[in-house]
Amino acid sequence: MGRPKVAFFDLSCCEGCQLQVANLGEDLLDVLELIDLVEFREVMSEKWEGRYDLAIVEGSVVNDESEQRVRQIRDRCNVLIAYGSCATIGGVNGMKNRRPIEESQAAVYGDKTDWFPATKTRTVDQVVKVDYYIHGCPIYPPEFIKVLKAALAGLSYPVPDFAVCVECKFNENVCMYDKGVTCLGPITRAGCNSWCINAGNVCYGCRGMVSNPNRNGAEDVLRRYDLNPELIANKMMMYNAAKESTDE
């Protein structure tokens, strides 16, 4: 068997996750030893007509056109990896679901909204079956490599289902709550090595929530910080709104 044919695709997103892959630097060359990269629009003009062993998809589904594209990709690939928050949980694109789509359109395009049709933001797995998830905005490169290894070996990759706090403690950071600001680490699933807290910022929840978060408990904790309820809701929904609004 030859090297697996791998292709990268992007739906609606900022393409930062592709860049994270391009940014692997010389590690990228090691990865390229393992796979046969057949499509990567951002950096390649080559096209592949056959089946993909692995399709790696970034971005959310936000209109009929992107829905069609992702269905075509699924039909042509054996294994599909959704990577980046936009693809796995909707990411920041999901925020627009929190108000009627017409309102958002009007805010940006005024009376010309008809020219640019849009739908609610959906995650890739709300449209087609997804085999592997790499969460994060942007993806954490070591996790990308980990999942790629699992996919190439045909093994499952269970996303850590415990809180970012765990990794944060491993890294011995001073807790943001002790510094007087709120952090979504306790309800966000780990896997990023507590990236943001290591850099002195709070966790924004970009990897999505753990499977059974104590939402009431978390809101109680946040409420102790002089925040109005709307800001709390905003905070918890920065990345998680797409799942939230369509699951209802």
Added chain:
Amino acid sequence: MSRNLSVNVEFLTRVEGHGHIVVDVAEGVLKTCQLQIVEAPRFFEAMLQGRSIFEAQHITSRICGICACGHSLASIQAAEAAIGFTPSEQTLKLRKLLLHMENLDSHVLHIYLLAAPDLLGVKSFMGLMKDHADAVRRALRMKKACNDVCDILVGRHVHPISCVVGGFTMLPGPKELEAMHALLLQVREDLAPTVALAATLEFPEFERQTEYVGLISDDGEYPLLSGDVGSTDGVRKAKEDYRAITNEFLLPHSSAKHARLSRSSYMVGALARFNLNHDKLHPKAKETAAAVGLKPLCTNPYLNTAAQLVECAHCTEEAIAIIEDLMDRGVDPSEAVIVGINENHSIPVQAGSGVGAVEVPRGILFHHYQVDEQGIIQEANCVIPTGQNLQNIEDDMHKLVPELLDRSDEEITLALEMLVRAYDPCISCSTHFLEVDIVR
């Protein structure tokens, strides 16, 4: 010659985002010439309404992964202006450093991985691997270096973490400065062979009189993070008047807004900056310009790539200078901020309106916010460089296509693709998709 021609290239590649080019020539006469932006709109402005101004950087960084640091800087500048906060000198210095790294990183990506394949006649960097493996390795090494500097400085390059309204949540210590310095010295080494390679490249010939727009200032510094907005047609306005510069308008074939100033269109980006401020470039950058034969006022858009190379030299030298200065003076660690959404009230907030104008890789980027006294965003607006360039690209195409009609379909298509790529468009930013559709 009266010719009908139809070329159809779907998914223009090696650009950030998705677009189509539609050219329609019937009987030798150019009828339509459009750059269609079919990228799905993402409604960032709408998402920002009702949120804390302290979240604006985090959210708008996600407009674009390639210029995430640029968006962050413009967003922070606008946000700080809106709430009436003045950043410290150290903070400004570190932000300048970050912007240099952003421009350097993006330019290296564009020059080597996106533009060079065209100029060397291959399909992509994968093709380069055969005859120019060293160049690819060098490009990846330079990119990695930029990336590593950003990791140290702001946690990561894509969607920087520590650079926020108020300053930095993490500051480099002596060890970190040392590490960044070493990385940049290596970039400096790699730049020499890059310039040598670029000097051998032949850029297509094409000229069109164009208005160039960018930041201008009265001090001796090549303006990237501060200054007024000016043009080669003599316009000069405060950045708060950005709407009078960009005059945005919508076209049905593009989900991105277009812009015009004194003429039907204008250009922003490395070439515009070079044309406006070449005398302020670092001597090393001026040397580079001479080596690749770039002279002001240059009206060949294909040479935007050359101007990027000149800026690479400038940014590298300036970044090294900043780091050396910081190594001498030391970074004051007590300036690190803990902000979150300001629930600790560490930053005073007042109602107001603020504009940020920053020269990011593809040109001048504007962010504009209006906040209430709680720091809640009432109104937000972003004007993206690629959006400003779209009309100019179309105008270039209008002039270029008739000049090319005696060439083959493939050559015309390639020339158009290369033209669009020379602008290094970031359609993700302006809203993603580029497709060439020539009907003659």
Added chain:
Amino acid sequence: METVTINHTGYHIKRGKIRGITPLTAMEKMFEIELPGGDALDHDPGQFVEVSLFGVGEAPISICSSPTRRDNFELTVRAAGRLTEALHQLQVGDEVGIRGPFGVGFPIVPLEGNDILLIAGGLGIAPLRSLINFVIDNRRDFGKVDILLGCRDPQSMLFCEELAYWEERIDINFCCSVDRAAPDWAGNIGVITSLIPGVTLDPLKTFSVVCGPPVMYRFVVDELLQKGIPEKQIYLSLERHMKCGLGKCGHCQIHDVYCCQDGPVFSYDVVKQIKGAI
């Protein structure tokens, strides 16, 4: 940082070679494994080994063969996750890592000379098979032997040929039931507990060993107690997640008990003390 090699730790694996693979159902396969040099595993019925494939992981699997039979041992594996699915991909001649045997198996000594009632649900028949064959090979040491087996449906029944053999033997009472079946099924239909009242036994002389999915225990134990079997004479094999098998990792801990070292087999009077164990 210096790296020291250690000659033997609890995490050392033995390189087992797969000598035979028998597909049992759509989900389960039986593997016959040979240790280096043909060494015997030296296990007791009811013990388990940690089976490992480097790059994939490790999982506890009960030994389903009797120590009285041949030198190679057998494992019945249901494809349930990472490791077990990878095991199902293997071929005869491939290697697997083996650690163990671990744990305290079924109590042979107290059983000897007494009547025994063995109750298995689903995959629980795998560890019990090891005991059953041990009993058959030492048949004279035991009194009356009853075996009750419950399965989801006839398709999921394991070791069908052996079941038929046990059924034929006159010195063993074998009875099985399925939760649901097609109309052409001639056997019993119903949950396993429905078989217990039908067994005639002398409760004070009977030792019962139960093995099956966690949900089964409550109901079966209630029935056995109803029959008058003393708590001390009921043995259960508990399943817990395990990572080390060495009584350290904490996954299999129920109260102060580590299933991997102190179990997995416990008598009911002990289990009863451990709140939340079943």
Added chain:
Amino acid sequence: MNQTLLPKTRLDDFIRFLSARQKVIAPVSLGNNQYKFDEVSSLDEISLHYIPTILPPKKYYMPQHETLLKYDVSKGQEMEAVVEVEELVLFGVHTCDLAGIQCLNMVFSDRPKDLHYLIRKNYLTLIGLECNDYCDSYANCAMLRNHLPKGGHDLFFTELADCYYVHVNTHRGDELVEKSGLFDEMNTQAEGELAELRTRKKERFKSEVAIRYQDIPRLFDETFESPVWEDVGNRCLACGNCTNVCPTCYCFDVMDEPDLDLTKGRRIRVWDSCQHEVFAKVAGGESFREERKDRKRHRFNRKFKYPVDRYRRIFCTGCGRCSRTCMAKIDLKETINALMEERE
């Protein structure tokens, strides 16, 4: 064994003496009144007056990620068991953390022994430091009688007016004292000062909860079904901070980390937490501690009840880390008080 004195003015020399021989680990400040054990090379980097570090020194005994085996599957299941070790001196370890290490020693030397732990432990030198005063209101060391040294160290320092009173407890400790040449003879004044300090501490350190040490296990036995657990479970976010920071929590997960070539790799163990929902899940999907209250109760019992049955020792050192770190403000002393009230 014996006692000796180190004048305060020579402490820096002693640290430099140590760091010339091997890496020295000591508490350093992170700001925000928080500390961590980290590498130092001189006294000025060390915070001698510190409250318990974010992570206890267990991270040197059983690192967060620890390699157990290296494997290569190119020719079958080939492996080599390894321990990654480094000679370290841990300086300034408080009595609660010494007790924590003693607990871990018990667990890992219990049969079957864990050689990875025991071998690494041999590379570590432990120098204790007495707390002359309470750390903060979260600490509950007196209740567990860990405010006084109970062994487990090579050297033990107690700060007096001008010098450190040093207990030499092992041959290794003795060697450091000898080789450094920095220590003075014991004198009666120091003896007197130490006695005085201990008397003062006796008054200052009183059991923080009104319960006797020996009665604690029974309390947990009797309150297994208490509604207190319900309340604690409702507040708990299951983030696992309390177990990670605890000096006596040692649960772990074992996993393989293949290299990019997919043939070589490492089998590692990583700290795990009984507070995670998946911790006690088995293949059928059943979880034995599905509810947060079950998990919280399990953790408390694993400190105050179960280890007493197994190792005859309470596995809480009284460091207060779990209460200090909990953002839901679940406090160990409050919980014990609530349980006691409940029982009455």
